[in-house]
Amino acid sequence: MNKNGEIIIIEDDEDDQFLLEEVFTTLQYPNERIYFPDGLAALEYLHGTGNAPFLILSDINMPRLNGFELRNKLHTDAELKLKCIRYLFFSTVINLNVVIDASSTSAQGFFVKQTSFEELLDTIRVIMEYWKKCAAPNNF
Template sequence: MNKDGTIIIIEDDTDDQFILEQVFDELGYPNEIIYFPDGQSALDYLLGDIPPPFIILSDINLPKLDGLSLRKKLQTDAAINLRCIPYLYFTTALNQQAVIDAYSSSAQGFFVKPAKFEDIKDTISLIVDYWKKCAAPNNF
């Protein structure tokens, strides 16, 4: 896990992207943030010759390639799996089947987007701080 790497956010709602940008600005993490509006553009980027990202925050309902399908495609790529990139869902799509499907694809977390800015900020802080402290096989 590359703790200094890019934070990938896959979110098609521009209002949510704007709020997340404000959240990350206020939290002051040094990681670069890259936004993708759909799963396919994120997949194309992740399959490219890039430094390993730190974490991926993905919505479930996305155009072109939804978050669940994206996760499954990334799991089939051995090189990406060896990078130990945490894949977390950050979505409003809360239903039991979505949570089951997410964890069936070995997601490392499923978070429902809170409605209030401060709650979003608290959630993002918890996620990033947890993964910054977490050990991974390629951290040694």
């Protein structure tokens, strides 16, 4: 896990992208943020870069390749699996079946998009601080 690596944000809603960028700017994390409108665009990027991103924040419901499909592809791709990219679902959709489905993909977390800026700020801060302190096989 490259703790200084990019944060890949897969989100098809431009308003949510804007809000997330405002949160990251406010929190002053130095990690570059790269936004993708769907899972296929993110997958193409990950295959084409030698970079090891810090983590992925992924919506679930997206065109072309949804969050569950993308997670499955990343989890079964030996090359990408070696990068130890943390995959977190970040969605407004929350019900028992969605959480069970997310857990079955071996994702490292499921977070609900908060409705207020302050709640979103707090959620992103918690996520970032947790993963910045976490050890991984490729950061020794």
